[in-house]
Amino acid sequence: MGDIEKLQEVPLIIWILLAVVLLIQGSWIFYDASKRGENKWLWGLFGILNTPSNLIVYLIVTRIIFKTKECYKCGKNVKENALYCPYCGNKFEDDDRI
Amino acid sequence: MMDKKCTFYQNRLIDIFYEEDIMDKEIQEHIINCHECNKYWKELKEVKIKVDKDNEEIPIEYIKISQAFDKVEDIKSKRLNIINLVIFIMISSVLLGIGLVFAMQGFGREIIYFQVIVHTVFPIFLLIFVKIRTLKEDYNG
Structure with missing residues (x-):
């Protein structure tokens, strides 16, 4: 029996667990992307495609490539090298910027 | 009188x-x-x-008014986020349910092919996406 045919032999519970894990992963990515001002729908749907590689990709993109910092005045996430907070207008000191 | x-x-x-x-x-x-x-x-x-x-002038604390408006906006956006999250969970459940049915019906081969395509093609799209966004937002500027 080929490997692909063996997929039908996998117990239903494994499929269900995989679906639950993907749902939790996708939901968390959706929620996190909405907090960061990212396109939450795109990232959320990306998060339900597979695990854990898509989660790793999301974390690399949002935590390293497009890193953000928190405005100490309003608490919103802004770009790492922002001069001003676009939400409250707070000016960041030089020490707060890269 | x-x-x-x-x-x-x-x-x-x-x-x-x-x-x-x-x-x-x-x-x-x-x-x-x-x-x-x-x-x-x-x-x-x-x-x-x-x-x-x-009629004496009452001092208006504009900062407090602004903070109150910001708080209202925060509450409204939090509620909207929760509604969006619930909608997303419903849509994802449907999509994953469809995938589950496909897997149980013996379409495992197609699922594997789909995953191979995702893993092969997506990194290329990701690089283009990151480059475009970096240029657009001048992220390193």
């Missing part, structure tokens, strides 16, 4: 109160001599003092 003259003078006193008329000798003499009009004028002056006092 008030006579017609008093009515006339009291109407003038109201005009004087609103600075639409001036206090002349005639009306001043009448106020001195007429008890009722004198009382009327005193009451008007008391009202003026009270109104002026109530």
Whole structure:
């Protein structure tokens, strides 16, 4: 029996667990992307495609490539090298910027 | 008892109160001599003092008003995020359910092919996406 045919032999519970894990992963990515001002729908749907590689990709993109910092005045996430907070207008000191 | 003259003078006193008329000798003499009009004028002056006092400038704390509006916006956006999350969970459940049915019906081969395509093609799209966004937002600027 080929490997692909063996997929039908996998117990239903494994499929269900995989679906639950993907749902939790996708939901968390959706929620996190909405907090960061990212396109939450795109990232959320990306998060339900597979695990854990898509989660790793999301974390690399949002935590390293497009890193953000928190405005100490309003608490919103802004770009790492922002001069001003676009939400409250707070000016960041030089020490707060890269 | 008030006579017609008093009515006339009291109407003038109201005009004087609103600075639409001036206090002349005639009306001043009448106020001195007429008890009722004198009382009327005193009451008007008391009202003026009270109104002026109530009209004192109350300092407006604009920062607090702005903070209150920001808080309202935060609450509204949090509620919207929760609604969006619930909708997303429902849509994802449907999609994953469809995938589950496909897997159980023996379409495992197609699922594997799909995963291979995702893993092969997506990194290319990701690089292009990151490059475009970096240029657009001048992220390293």
